[in-house]
Amino acid sequence: MIKKLVLAVLALGVLGVSCSDDDNPIKTSRLTLNLDGLEELGSDYVYEGWIIVDGNPVSTGTFSSVTFPQTFNVDKDDLNRATTFVLSIEPTVDPDPAPAATKILAGDFSGNSANVSSNGIVGDFSSASGKYILATPTDTDDTNEESGVWFLDNSSGSAVAGLNLPTLTDGWKYEGWVVFDGTPVTTGTFTAADAADDNAATSIFKGDAGNGPAYPGEDYLQNAPAGLTFPTDLKGRTVVISVEPDPDNSAAPFTLKPLAHMVPSDAMNHTTIMMGDGPVKSLSGIVSR
Template identity: 70%
Template sequence: MIRKMYLAVLALGVLSVSCSNDDDATSQQPQTSALTLNLSGLEALGDDFVYEGWIIVDGSPVSTGTFSDVSFPKTFQVLSAQLASASTFVLSIEPALDLDPAPAATKILAGDFVDSSANVNSNLVADFSAAAGTFILATPTDADNTNEESGVWFLDNSTGTAVAGLDLPTLSDGWVYEGWAVINGTPISTGTFTDPAMADANAASSPYKGDLGNGPGYPGEDYLQNAPDGFDFPTDLRGKTIVISVEPSPDNSTAPFTLKPLLQTVASDAAVHTPITMGAGPVQTLTGTVTR
């Protein structure tokens, strides 16, 4: 009888120690809290890139997770202590296979936390509220004055001397401008650039331009030869839409990105070599709310 009582007491002691250890293990697990993103205007990036959220804690970025699906709201679990002390939320565009633990230069949204939420916007890319633009229809890379309605150049020749036709803010690192002519519903690039007063990046290598040279030292394109499948060059840009977009760099998409600060549909009777004023584009800023 004494032996049975001893075994029973020993068993209770083991059970008590085991429960205590379980409680200690649970209490030592890191505590997490929900971070909810409710963002508007983002577009899917394709297979090679993802969006990644970051909180700034004591001046250093801490990843909150990646996503490629752009339906919202979207919730992530983040260490509670870090989330509570975070000052800012930032959203960047990252390679899908990313060996760099730091945020890429291509940051698209940011905002400071005030109590439990942060209102984020894309002003860290640039503020496009004062963006303006002018272009002409012309084909300066061919040898004559035919097919002038088949080229678009972002310059202003209203004074008789060509000057830059685009008034655009300087972009933050990781971003470039790109011009587009939307022909029969399909956007075809005029090239990328960062300085509206200089030729775009493909000035010397464009497959579409004529044989006379690179054209004026401003962004633009002559659509004269080597048309993509389904198109015929020369073309007629009257009645078509001209767009300036803001693109992440690097960028593997053949379509314009979501930020489009300037846009203009060319009148069907527009004169060539004559300045055409651009209007505000459909997306000049992105916004959203991040809640902790």
Template identity: 70%
Template sequence: MIKKMFFAILAIGIFTTSCSNDDDGPTTAGLTLNLTGLEELGSDYVYEGWIIVNGAPVSTGTFTSVTFPQIFNVDATQLANATKFVLSIEPAVDPNPEPAPTKILAGDFSGSSAAVDSNGIVADFSGASGKYILATPTDTDDTNEASGVWFLDNTNAPPPVAGLTLPLLPDGWKYEGWAVIGGTPISTGTFTKVAATDDAAPYSGSVALPAPNGADGFFPGEDFLQGAPAGTTFPTDLKGATIVISVEPSPDNSAAPFTLKPLAHVVPGNAANHTVIDMGAGPVVSLSGTVSR
């Protein structure tokens, strides 16, 4: 009788162990994101986290909320072996399993955490500076000169030189100028070169702009002369407006300035036309956070 009970217990143990082995799968561990400064993206884009394991990116999941902390379940072995965390901006419907070029935060793991920031993955804006003038070179009317802003330095002109000192951006990013008029941000155009014509001139006049020596076209900027957005009137007077340089995802599905704004300045009420005005540091020069495993 004792032998029968022994073998019965042994059989149950073997059966239980066998079922447990059959059910074994990858175990997961929590990855906690605690990030500051991010803003919600448009409806067509999401944030996606990545851990770098043996040099290859592994997705940790996508999110749209910018309320933190947030916790994601990740394969425990991969997470333990991860050397770096990267955050990218991806299309909401994304056929490409690889990270997009638009990477916004990154940092190396040290033990159980990684300090992440935008300085190394987007750019370091600590040395950024800017100058601009008020002028409307795209028309022949000299009575509305305070209705245009151009990012150039004409102190020793001719010829004028670039007014912006900005680092080159990696793929997936562009600069964009803004004039905040009566609380409404109005774009002066996107650009990647500080001594070149920007990508658009929807509000400027029809006079062609010259290409000064050393410049690839004219300079970034805009005359606010026609086609004013609802709630604004052109020509305008930019004195008292805020001039901003932002860093935008490319492609970008939001009409508003993105969270990274390395340069900004309120145009003085006594600003003189055609005279260089210095910009200051913007409200958001870098983004940062902590990733814990």
């Protein structure tokens, strides 16, 4: 009797495995992401991975945690045929099944791994440089010139663009910031270094004498955020250029910050000041299949 029971259990086990294979004809393989430098996006956006198969994007799943490694189950045949991995930023509630324009990492597979980077898909900031001046051209008061920052170079006697930055891909914009005791306050978003930024005509901080020069920048003269006082003195503050998703996921600076500089304590008004490298010029990682 015991022998017959054992044989019956073994038969059920074999049958169970056989039925499982028949019911799951699609086989999956593991895709592992080990990415550096990403930050959490908040509740409105998520990251989504994509593999490019025969020229078409195939989603590998979404995630919000930026703790790695993370593993996803992906169709085995698709994964074997994939040539490229791409990471995008997507709305949490996303009616569009295609990847958004805001792509942050990409890299081609070589064997079973892909070295992914933001350099090609967002921009290469290895040669980025910047200059700025302290000035407040949007009011008629010449006693508060240290309360404004403009990303221009006037060292030749006439103003030219102060920022040397690559053209961004779709889905991204630059944004200037001044950090006041840990509180970043925007100077405005922009895509071109030789034109006024997006808030030139709508800034609540500028004075009442005009929009200022046709370059990115800001005067901090009125309507200061809570805890701050305008006009102020930018010496000792940190000036930053970040790269932001468009549409933006947060009112705070994004993780990509190619340029930054603490304004010297002896900085002279209306005089060109050189920026330095920012804390994050690129993002990278390894994707394994």
